[in-house]
Amino acid sequence: xxxxxxxxxxxxxxxxxxxxxxTRYASDSLVPSNDPTLLFTGAxxxxxxxxxxxxxxxxxxxxxxxxxxxxxxxxxxxGLTAGHHTFFEMLGNFSFGDYFKEDCIPWVFFWFTEALGxxxxxxxxxxxxxxxxxxxxxxxxxxxxxxxxxxxxxxENYWPSSAPSKGPNGxxxxxxxxxxxxNPEEPLPEGKGLESLPEPRFVEIGNCxxxxxxxxxxxxxxxxxxxxxxxxxxLERITAVLNGKRxxxxxxxxxxxxxxxxxxxxxxxxxxxxAYGQTTRDDIRLRRISDHIRAASFLIADGVLPSNEGxxxxxxxxxxxACRDGYELGLTDPFxxxxxxxxxxxxxxxxxxxxxxxxxxxxxxxxxxxxxRGIYSQGAEKxxxxxxxxxxxxxSSWPLREVEERGDLPVPPGSGEIAFELHDTFGFPVDVSGxxxxxxxxxxxxxxxxxxxxAQRKRAREGSEIVGELxxxxxxxxxxxxxxxxxxxxxYETCSGQGRVLALxxxxxxxxxxSQGQDGSGPYRLVTDTTPFYAEAGGQVGDRGEVRGPQGxxxxxxxxxxxxxxxxxxxxxxGSIARDDTVELEVDVESRVATERNHTATHxxxxxxxxxxxxxxxQAGSMVSPDRLRFDYTQGERPSxxxxxxxxxxxxxxxxxxxPINALEMPLEEAQKAGFTGLFGEKxxxxxxxxxxGQYSRELCGGTHVRSTGQIGQLRILSDASLASGxxxxxxxxxxxxLELGRQDRSTLDLLARDLKAPREELGDRLISLKSQxxxxxxxLEQQRMVEAGASLEGLLESVKERGEAxxxxxxxxxxxxxxxxELSDRLRKKHKSFAGILLGEGQGQVALVAVxxxxxxxxxxxxxxxxxxxAGILGGGGGGRPEMAQGKGKDPSKIxxxxxxxxxxxxxxxxxx
RNA sequence: GGGGAAUUAGCUCAGCCCGGGAGAGCGCUACAUUCGCAUUGUAGAGGUCAGGGGUUCGAAUCCCCUAUUCUCCA
Numbered sequence: 001x002x003x004x005x006x007x008x009x010x011x012x013x014x015x016x017x018x019x020x021x022x023t024r025y026a027s028d029s030l031v032p033s034n035d036p037t038l039l040f041t042g043a044x045x046x047x048x049x050x051x052x053x054x055x056x057x058x059x060x061x062x063x064x065x066x067x068x069x070x071x072x073x074x075x076x077x078x079g080l081t082a083g084h085h086t087f088f089e090m091l092g093n094f095s096f097g098d099y100f101k102e103d104c105i106p107w108v109f110f111w112f113t114e115a116l117g118x119x120x121x122x123x124x125x126x127x128x129x130x131x132x133x134x135x136x137x138x139x140x141x142x143x144x145x146x147x148x149x150x151x152x153x154x155x156e157n158y159w160p161s162s163a164p165s166k167g168p169n170g171x172x173x174x175x176x177x178x179x180x181x182x183n184p185e186e187p188l189p190e191g192k193g194l195e196s197l198p199e200p201r202f203v204e205i206g207n208c209x210x211x212x213x214x215x216x217x218x219x220x221x222x223x224x225x226x227x228x229x230x231x232x233x234x235l236e237r238i239t240a241v242l243n244g245k246r247x248x249x250x251x252x253x254x255x256x257x258x259x260x261x262x263x264x265x266x267x268x269x270x271x272x273x274x275a276y277g278q279t280t281r282d283d284i285r286l287r288r289i290s291d292h293i294r295a296a297s298f299l300i301a302d303g304v305l306p307s308n309e310g311x312x313x314x315x316x317x318x319x320x321x322a323c324r325d326g327y328e329l330g331l332t333d334p335f336x337x338x339x340x341x342x343x344x345x346x347x348x349x350x351x352x353x354x355x356x357x358x359x360x361x362x363x364x365x366x367x368x369x370x371x372x373r374g375i376y377s378q379g380a381e382k383x384x385x386x387x388x389x390x391x392x393x394x395x396s397s398w399p400l401r402e403v404e405e406r407g408d409l410p411v412p413p414g415s416g417e418i419a420f421e422l423h424d425t426f427g428f429p430v431d432v433s434g435x436x437x438x439x440x441x442x443x444x445x446x447x448x449x450x451x452x453x454x455a456q457r458k459r460a461r462e463g464s465e466i467v468g469e470l471x472x473x474x475x476x477x478x479x480x481x482x483x484x485x486x487x488x489x490x491x492y493e494t495c496s497g498q499g500r501v502l503a504l505x506x507x508x509x510x511x512x513x514x515s516q517g518q519d520g521s522g523p524y525r526l527v528t529d530t531t532p533f534y535a536e537a538g539g540q541v542g543d544r545g546e547v548r549g550p551q552g553x554x555x556x557x558x559x560x561x562x563x564x565x566x567x568x569x570x571x572x573x574x575g576s577i578a579r580d581d582t583v584e585l586e587v588d589v590e591s592r593v594a595t596e597r598n599h600t601a602t603h604x605x606x607x608x609x610x611x612x613x614x615x616x617x618x619q620a621g622s623m624v625s626p627d628r629l630r631f632d633y634t635q636g637e638r639p640s641x642x643x644x645x646x647x648x649x650x651x652x653x654x655x656x657x658x659x660p661i662n663a664l665e666m667p668l669e670e671a672q673k674a675g676f677t678g679l680f681g682e683k684x685x686x687x688x689x690x691x692x693x694g695q696y697s698r699e700l701c702g703g704t705h706v707r708s709t710g711q712i713g714q715l716r717i718l719s720d721a722s723l724a725s726g727x728x729x730x731x732x733x734x735x736x737x738x739l740e741l742g743r744q745d746r747s748t749l750d751l752l753a754r755d756l757k758a759p760r761e762e763l764g765d766r767l768i769s770l771k772s773q774x775x776x777x778x779x780x781l782e783q784q785r786m787v788e789a790g791a792s793l794e795g796l797l798e799s800v801k802e803r804g805e806a807x808x809x810x811x812x813x814x815x816x817x818x819x820x821x822x823e824l825s826d827r828l829r830k831k832h833k834s835f836a837g838i839l840l841g842e843g844q845g846q847v848a849l850v851a852v853x854x855x856x857x858x859x860x861x862x863x864x865x866x867x868x869x870x871x872a873g874i875l876g877g878g879g880g881g882r883p884e885m886a887q888g889k890g891k892d893p894s895k896i897x898x899x900x901x902x903x904x905x906x907x908x909x910x911x912x913x914x
Numbered sequence: 915g916g917g918g919a920a921u922u923a924g925c926u927c928a929g930c931c932c933g934g935g936a937g938a939g940c941g942c943u944a945c946a947u948u949c950g951c952a953u954u955g956u957a958g959a960g961g962u963c964a965g966g967g968g969u970u971c972g973a974a975u976c977c978c979c980u981a982u983u984c985u986c987c988a
Contacts, residue, residue, distance in 0.1 A: 423985090426986090
């Protein structure tokens with residue numbers, strides 16, 4: 001057996017099949033380019049789907065690839081086993097109606113034995129039960145002993161698994177797998193009664209799929225006219241075999257990452273002897289980090305950005321798990337971006353896209369890691385105190401168990417709720433909560449957690465339901481039943497025109513006529529055969545305007561479309577409009593043009609943002625109305641004020657150079673080739689509408705636009721805000737709205753300048769100096785009050801009466817407010833060991849009350865709160881507080897003498913009480 | 915689109931449940947210790963408790979609105 005590195009195995013394979021007439025083809029992106037049904041590319045054959053179906057147009061019938069693959073369902077197992085990965089490489093050779101089993105089997109097998117030098121005695125193969133053809137080839141052409149050929153059922157040896165009995169319909173076929181035997185000295189197992197080969201002795205290193213049938217209903221297998229070969233081999237496993245390692249993670253494909261992290265742990269934690277292979281727990285972490293950093297780097301290289309949904313969410317989750325593992329190893333500073341550099345070193349030669357986006361990878365990883373560390377330590381702290389409280393309250397206390405015994409760990413009440421709260425509020429991953437609980441010997445209440453999640457989903461669903469839309473659905477259905485033609489849109493060329501009324505709606509019902517002043521549940525809707533009204537789409541709001549018929553007219557408030565029908569929401573203003581009327585439709589030109597300004601400006605803004613912030617900026621949504629435009633884009637960090645100013649400048653420069661705008665319809669493929677950007681493949685049909693602003697911006701767009709950028713006038717950015725992590729929103733205005741904004745700013749400034757009596761340029765300085773003057777004045781006032789309070793203190797001391805040890809006082813302090821009284825009471829209390837008293841401060845038609853009592857006197861029945869309540873009652877107010885200290889307020893200063901005598905009465909009761 | 919959370923000194927945060935004199939640590943300034951520095955000690959400066967409204971005699975604290983930031987669900 002040769003000793004080969006992972007890279008050498010990959011190269012050996014690809015050139016082996018190149019020599020056998022295969023075209024070496026680049027790996028497909030991890031993000032399937034033409035298949036929106038898939039989250040990620042998970043197998044080598046995905047990019048050749050069309051070829052297998054006979055619909056492809058690649059100029060070859062044999063291909064070999066090393067395909068990047070990502071499998072999310074395996075995420076939980078990564079690190080716990082020798083062979084689970086999220087990201088892995090799949091070597092593959094494919095035949096599209098070219099060669100079949102008789103060539104495929106020996107080529108693959110002899111690659112193992114000849115190119116890699118794996119002895120035949122270390123290999124066994126499996127075939128589908130009755131695939132005698134395959135058996136014959138293994139026996140005769142390869143010369144494998146029949147006890148090395150195992151026959152398994154459709155679950156193990158059919159693709160898709162169990163296809164004949166369970167489906168799905170479509171191309172399928174038997175497969176034949178090749179296994180490596182780690183214990184060749186032991187006797188081979190008996191084939192009879194065996195359902196699969198025992199692990200871990202046997203490891204699957206190759207799977208040849210023979211796509212030869214088309215499954216029909218009822219499990220009927222029709223032979224395909226074109227038979228295909230789809231072979232997949234896991235590079236990591238084969239490398240493990242050649243490296244002589246039982247775990248994929250111990251091969252040269254992974255050691256660089258493990259070494260990098262181990263060294264870092266040694267440096268950062270001072271654990272000089274730290275290394276892989278010491279403790280299971282740390283090994284799992286090292287393996288997980290190694291796997292995840294590969295997945296994350298490749299995902300970013302393929303254009304995935306961390307976000308809160310879909311692919312971006314998977315990326316985020318993977319990065320966060322890796323980050324946490326590092327944290328637990330003692331790496332408290334971000335380190336993953338450094339590790340991402342290692343990925344590029346190790347894999348960059350085979351996958352040049354890594355080298356191209358190395359900066360982007362490092363930046364995003366770094367950013368994501370930093371933001372997560374903040375969240376993580378916060379969440380961990382919260383959970384930690386929660387767990388500690390569990391034990392100390394004594395209400396629930398469980399014995400600590402070993403992590404290995406997952407069996408029946410105690411489930412603390414409320415663990416599901418706290419995990420959900422942490423997850424929902426701080427984005428603290430629930431699996432991390434689970435692991436932290438596990439570390440302390442508890443289990444997470446997963447049912448409650450899931451219930452909380454479900455409740456959250458329900459809330460979101462209910463909240464997002466739009467009220468009026470149900471009607472349109474039913475209405476559309478009726479129009480379709482009548483087979484009415486779809487509305488023809490003329491609004492690209494014109495803003496007015498004639499149309500025939502096809503249908504009218506009044507709330508729930510379809511009606512013959514809509515009249516001014518009629519009672520109806522509304523909203524009224526009108527559908528015509530032709531219309532210049534733009535219907536809301538692509539973020540651009542629908543047009544407003546007017547519709548005039550022979551018997552009346554109506555205002556058009558908004559226009560939307562569904563299944564090709566344009567629905568004008570109308571409000572009759574005169575007479576009535578009936579079905580089959582021929583009507584004049586007139587769009588409100590002013591608001592249409594204002595909208596167009598904003599729409600074209602949005603395209604400019606998009607491009608300018610890319611220019612200033614980087615190519616990673618992608619549109620995440622937009623809203624274009626006559627008043628303003630909103631543009632959501634992907635970007636992690638807040639753009640600086642300078643960046644935004646530059647964006648504004650760039651857009652305005654394009655506006656000033658008055659570039660013409662061209663809208664063209666062309667086939668989708670042509671648009672792609674010409675470099676137009678947009679959401680290909682989803683909403684768009686075969687022909688697409690392209691929009692180019694000079695040479696500057698090229699996008700797919702169905703909206704309406706000005707004819708030249710000069711018509712926009714100017715663009716002013718109003719705000720830039722964060723919508724969600726990784727997504728920001730810019731709001732801006734153009735044209736007359738921008739002018740109006742400038743005017744408002746000016747009038748505000750004028751007002752300030754007039755009022756502060758300072759020229760505009762000095763307003764800032766003026767404000768600062770005024771603020772500091774104000775502060776000084778306030779401080780002086782306070783000091784003055786304290787001085788006055790000090791002066792009155794002496795007078796107060798003279799009024800203090802004695803009742804044994806206790807000193808008591810009830811007095812009024814003219815002009816004193818709450819604060820001064822507090823200060824005075826405090827001093828009085830400090831001066832006398834045992835003191836109770838109340839002070840009334842008169843000022844501004846109000847009376848402030850503060851009472852204090854030292855602890856010993858509280859014990860003797862004097863409560864500050866009672867004093868205040870009694871006096872404030874007399875004074876027409878209220879108050880309260882603690883026994884030692886209380887305050888309140890009264891409204892009638894003339895009652896002060898009465899309040900004081902009541903207070904004395906209460907205070908003097910001390911003497912009688914003792 | 916629908917929820918949740920956070921916003922308190924230059925920084926990191928406590929205080930909020932249960933309303934009653936705005937706190938801690940770090941940093942800053944001064945002084946002392948020292949030949950000097952590190953250090954240590956002492957003292958001090960620094961806050962419209964995000965903003966607005968409400969409840970209350972009294973709000974950082976309870977309620978409502980707004981803004982900003984984070985986060986989950988769709």
